[in-house]
Amino acid sequence: MHHNNTTTDMTVGSIHPLIIKFALPLIAGNLFQQLYNTVDCIIVGNYVGKSALAAIGSTGSLINAVIGFFMGVSAGGSVVISQYFGAHNIQQVRKTNHTMIAGSFFAGIFLIIFGHIVSPFLLRIMSTPDDVFGMAEQYLKIYFAGALFQLIYNVGAGILRALGDSTRPLYFLIASSIINVVLDLFFVIVLHQGIAGVAYATIISQAVSMILVLLVMVRTTECYKIELKALSIDGFCLKRILKQGLPGGIQMAITAFSNVFVMGYINRFGSACMAGWSCFNKIDQVSLLPLQSISLGATTFSGQNYGARNEKRIKEGIHVSLQLAIGWALLLICIFEFFPKQLISMFNRDDEVLYYGIYFLKVGAPFYLFRCFNQVCAGYLRGFGNAITPTMVMLSSFVVFRQLYLFIATHLTTAFYPVAFAYPVGWGLCGILMAIAYIIYIRKKQFKQHFQATQ
Numbered sequence: 001m002h003h004n005n006t007t008t009d010m011t012v013g014s015i016h017p018l019i020i021k022f023a024l025p026l027i028a029g030n031l032f033q034q035l036y037n038t039v040d041c042i043i044v045g046n047y048v049g050k051s052a053l054a055a056i057g058s059t060g061s062l063i064n065a066v067i068g069f070f071m072g073v074s075a076g077g078s079v080v081i082s083q084y085f086g087a088h089n090i091q092q093v094r095k096t097n098h099t100m101i102a103g104s105f106f107a108g109i110f111l112i113i114f115g116h117i118v119s120p121f122l123l124r125i126m127s128t129p130d131d132v133f134g135m136a137e138q139y140l141k142i143y144f145a146g147a148l149f150q151l152i153y154n155v156g157a158g159i160l161r162a163l164g165d166s167t168r169p170l171y172f173l174i175a176s177s178i179i180n181v182v183l184d185l186f187f188v189i190v191l192h193q194g195i196a197g198v199a200y201a202t203i204i205s206q207a208v209s210m211i212l213v214l215l216v217m218v219r220t221t222e223c224y225k226i227e228l229k230a231l232s233i234d235g236f237c238l239k240r241i242l243k244q245g246l247p248g249g250i251q252m253a254i255t256a257f258s259n260v261f262v263m264g265y266i267n268r269f270g271s272a273c274m275a276g277w278s279c280f281n282k283i284d285q286v287s288l289l290p291l292q293s294i295s296l297g298a299t300t301f302s303g304q305n306y307g308a309r310n311e312k313r314i315k316e317g318i319h320v321s322l323q324l325a326i327g328w329a330l331l332l333i334c335i336f337e338f339f340p341k342q343l344i345s346m347f348n349r350d351d352e353v354l355y356y357g358i359y360f361l362k363v364g365a366p367f368y369l370f371r372c373f374n375q376v377c378a379g380y381l382r383g384f385g386n387a388i389t390p391t392m393v394m395l396s397s398f399v400v401f402r403q404l405y406l407f408i409a410t411h412l413t414t415a416f417y418p419v420a421f422a423y424p425v426g427w428g429l430c431g432i433l434m435a436i437a438y439i440i441y442i443r444k445k446q447f448k449q450h451f452q453a454t455q
Contacts, residue, residue: 115144
């Protein structure tokens with residue numbers, strides 16, 4: 001099969017370096033994204049004011065729910081592409097690519113209209129305070145106006161990753177991050193555009209990353225080449241993409257919305273607890289990146305090898321992925337247990353905030369081991385084309401169980417401690433259920449038949 005150094009055939013070669021080489025650019029890219037999100041908050045907090053910071057904060061879960069849905073769907077397309085690539089079915093790789101790019105164009109247009117009409121209504125549902133409402137609505141409308149750029153970039157980057165190229169999406173992300181920070185400073189400090197300036201900076205930098213990814217896909221001679229005249233939606237490909245992507249999209253949207261309710265329980269314990277939770281949350285987001293990147297690597301690896309019908313290699317691959325994930329989790333546990341005060345005090349040095357933040361860190365630390373199984377097993381199941389199982393497990397653990405647990409715990413006691421366990425216990429349940437689901441699935445008759453068909 002022809003491929004040059006821009007794609008990676010994961011059906012051959014040593015597994016350890018393949019997964020590490022794929023995951024490292026993803027980790028770096030995500031770290032960069034976290035960094036520029038933090039810079040956004042620093043600029044807004046210092047130069048626009050706390051109301052503007054609260055306005056951006058109040059729109060976060062809403063944006064995550066809406067954009068997360070479409071990201072989940074496009075991740076399904078990446079699975080379909082990695083399976084076709086592994087099976088060396090280049091014609092179907094091309095058809096799926098064109099369907100995804102064309103589909104993301106229509107989805108982007110829908111989001112622009114949706115964001116403009118529905119933003120005020122959604123903010124009312126979330127009980128956004130009046131002093132923040134105007135700015136939050138302005139920010140949301142501008143943000144959704146640029147949704148088309150974000151969707152096409154993410155779909156394009158997803159296609160490249162499905163073919164084993166995680167390096168160039170990293171370069172595009174770094175370029176757009178730098179542009180975003182420079183424009184933030186220009187619009188806010190020089191032009192005094194306030195919260196609108198931050199939103200404009202975001203959509204311009206997303207437009208740049210979209211242009212970069214499209215240029216690569218139009219100019220290449222590889223199997224992921226996009227030809228404008230071939231852009232159309234193939235019914236069969238769309239059906240496969242939706243079958244793989246809809247469950248994940250729905251799960252991402254519902255989980256993002258349910259986190260709003262979890263915050264409601266934490267808010268009851270006052271501003272110090274809220275601040276301690278925010279500190280823990282920032283640390284957790286960065287800590288989870290390597291596990292999420294290993295999971296994405298697992299999806300591409302298992303998708304390509306499932307397409308190539310290489311059962312032995314898939315089983316070797318999950319052991320490698322779990323070893324890498326558990327190694328990272330053990331390192332985190334040591335850092336969280338021995339240096340919690342140093343970590344929390346990077347964000348805030350108030351004694352009460354430190355108390356809550358340290359408690360969240362220490363309680364959560366051991367449960368990172370369960371998150372390894374959650375992330376890796378889910379990644380492999382998605383790569384096989386089984387998107388329903390990870391979705392059901394995550395929704396039952398992160399939404400249903402967590403909400404029931406919090407409802408019962410807060411009715412039994414007014415103490416803070418049971419609430420602190422809500423997230424870790426959900427991770428524990430999810431990790432156990434996901435590992436069981438993986439074992440059951442690979443023993444299934446249907447799974448065995450897929451591989452026996454060519455033997």
